[in-house]
Amino acid sequence: MTTGWTYETPYHVFTDPAFVLRLLLGSDERLDEVCNVDAFIEVPGKGTWTATVFTLDEVRRLMDRWRTTGEYASGAYFVGVDDLIIREPGADSVVAAVRDLVAKDSYDLFLIKCDEEEPDDG
Numbered sequence: 001m002t003t004g005w006t007y008e009t010p011y012h013v014f015t016d017p018a019f020v021l022r023l024l025l026g027s028d029e030r031l032d033e034v035c036n037v038d039a040f041i042e043v044p045g046k047g048t049w050t051a052t053v054f055t056l057d058e059v060r061r062l063m064d065r066w067r068t069t070g071e072y073a074s075g076a077y078f079v080g081v082d083d084l085i086i087r088e089p090g091a092d093s094v095v096a097a098v099r100d101l102v103a104k105d106s107y108d109l110f111l112i113k114c115d116e117e118e119p120d121d122g
Helices: 056-067 071-077 089-104
Strands: 004-008 011-016 019-024 036-043 047-055 082-087
Touching: 004 019, 004 089, 011 056, 019 089, 036 089, 047 089, 056 082, 082 089
Parallel strands: 047 082
Antiparallel strands: 004 011, 011 019, 019 036, 036 047
């Protein structure tokens, strides 16, 4: 398996021996500048997990905007069930965070599984 980036419409895909990461970037976003992105992490044999990845600066920008729009108690808080906050922008920072979560087998504590098994009705 080759490690690295490919493009599979509409995703930028990073393949690693331990996981496959798919990022859904906007049409005007660059991989090296990404600061707010939806991600899907496939861990072989364990399923696919979803995350919304933000940088610290992006969280601050959103909260400052909400202060003026009145959303989320005028930007008093930021909440999300599958949010992953990274310090620096860029896809390499996302890969590093995902690699660490997978290596420590802790992704399932923070992210949402998006390929749940159907219940067996009989």
